[in-house]
Amino acid sequence: MKFSIGGPLKLAFRPWVEGLENVPSQGPAILASNHLSFSDSLFLPAVLDRKITFIAKSEYFTTPGIKGRLTAAFFKGVGQLPVDRSGARGAGEAAIKSGIGVIERGELFGIYPEGTRSPDGRLYRGKPGGLARVALATGAPVIPVAMIDTEKIQPPGKVVPKLMRPGIRIGKPLDFSRYSGMEHDRFVLRAVTDEVMYEIMKLSGQEYVDIYATAAKRQIAEAAKAEREAAKAEARAVKDAGDKGGTEQERSGS
Structure with missing residues (x-):
């Protein structure tokens, strides 16, 4: 399904990409991106030659009826991994475990450190739990990614997208091996997350808001x-x- 969606998506919107060479052709890596629109999870996989797996709430996969089955098939096809989000702590641990599993299989794991879409196009503080813990537990490189103008294509609440060219900037991999074994140190987790968010800010040009x-x-x-x-x-x-x-x-x- 990646190819059936990705081809028409690229043909219709013609997304431009910088830094594609920074994504390894094989082996595990974490792609940490800003989050402007629902379509971020479509455009990034569309421009990559490799499969990338994101985390999605389990409700997308368990809704009954024909619409529910179609929704589940769509999210599975674009590489979304269901995680039960009942209870904040349980959801966080489930997401971390799922991310580690993706990395251990030698695949690409996609994550939005902000935790949710930006409400106004600015870049917000990254949550230190998921991204940093997966990176430090696995030793996988973190590749910062900036989605450009995707919020203009499909703002929150809009169903029909506007035809225009979004952009994707992919930064150089970040190595956090110096913090190996410190994935439970909250100060280290904060430092790793902030470093990644700084690189995303430089790539995206967004105003940063420290909340x-x-x-x-x-x-x-x-x-x-x-x-x-x-x-x-x-x-x-x-x-x-x-x-x-x-x-x-x-x-x-x-």
Whole structure:
């Protein structure tokens, strides 16, 4: 399915790629990318000659009905690996275990260190659990990747994509063997993650925000809610003022 999807995708969107030579032709590696759109998990595999496996929530593979089966087949075809995300800690451990398994098979493992899509096109703080632990536990090189303009092709909530050329920049592999055996040291995990995010920032040219994307999404949602409530309050105040004015006119007329 990779080839049946990848060919038409490249033909329709003509993605440009820099640094493809940095992806090894064989052997394990971790591709750590920024995350702007759902389509990131389609465009990156489409330009690679090798299979790359990402983590996906298990609900994509277990939804009943014809639509559920088609969805499961699609995600399996594009190299998505189901992980049960019930419980934050359990989900994290399952993702790490799955990533290590991919690397031990000598394959490419894809991961989004931000943990979720950027809500506004900026680059957010990487989560230290998955990426760094898989890298240090396996010794696999980490290859930073920057997706360019994919959020313009398919913004969150949009089903029909816009035809335009996205870009992909692939950086040189990063070696973290100096931290071998320290995958449970939180300061080391933070240092490894920050180094990778810095390289992604240089490749993507994104503004960096030193908070997690999940926190940013909450802030954006809360601000939007507050704005809606303020608009409703203003509308009520205008209505109340109009009703009061009408009542006073009726009284003066009587």
